[in-house]
Amino acid sequence: MWRLFQFPLCPFSRKVRLLLGEKGVGYELVREHPWERRDEFLDLNPVCQTPVMLHDETRVTLMNSAAICEYFEETEKKAPMINGTAPNRAEIRRLVAWFDEYFYMQVVGPLLHERMEKRLVQRAAPDASVLRQAMKNANQLLDYVDWLLDNRNWLGGATLSLADLAGAAHISVADYLGGIDWRSHSQTKDWYAGLKSRPSFRPLLSERMDVISPPAHYDKVDFEA
Secondary structure (H helix, E strand, O other): EEEEEEOOOOHHOOOOOOHHHHHHEEEEEEEEEEEHHHHHHHHHHOOOOOEEEEEEOOOOOOEOOOHHHHHHHHHHOOOOOOOOOOHHHHHHHOOOOOOHHHHHHHHHHHHEEEEEEEHHHHHOOOOHHHHHHHHHHHHHHHHHHHHHHHOEEEOOOOOOHHHHHHHHHHHHHHHHHHOOOOOHHHHHHHHHHHHHOOOOOOOHHHOOOOEEEOOOOOOOOOOOO
16 A cells, blocks of 8 residues: 655645545545654655655655655556547646746745745744735736646546646645635636546645645635635
8 A cells, every 4th residue: 555645735646646536546634744853754755855755565655745646647557648649648748847846936835935835833923925926926827727727638638637636636735725716717717617626636635734824715616615
């Protein structure tokens, strides 16, 4: 059995969980707070970052969400998430990197630092100016997601792919932290509502981070409070 070390608001762990859910891979969740720097977790991953996957029987250890997703894409044939022609696969990987790097840096990372890390680790108040800038960035970047969905069935092309799972993982964390204004993004909102209704996504919406509550619409597929 696989064990997945993660915490509820880790977008990279969420991406992995969505992929595993779509492929039907069983695993046990282990809640890990990497900022606590537990010795046992450091032994698994010296850089002390989630997600980490450990197979109890084989002792295979996987680290880094991109590497984990590629591993299961290669070893589990069900529901391929990096598919199509070589240009199609390149586009999927480009969009995954865009969410994991740029969207995270501009939106999710600042929101996590101000609204989670400062509260849980530093016992400090968030910086309102940083929050405003992250929300402004989210609004601008979702304009691009809207454009993609105006021109494609899914983010990466004609079918559901890892690009959609990565996008939904990051957007869901930003939404949990109150960083998304959905009023001017109907295309992204409809796409995200569809993903929220998938069986792979529902477990994520029921989880909560200690002392941090999401907006009332967060776990509602129709966004109604």
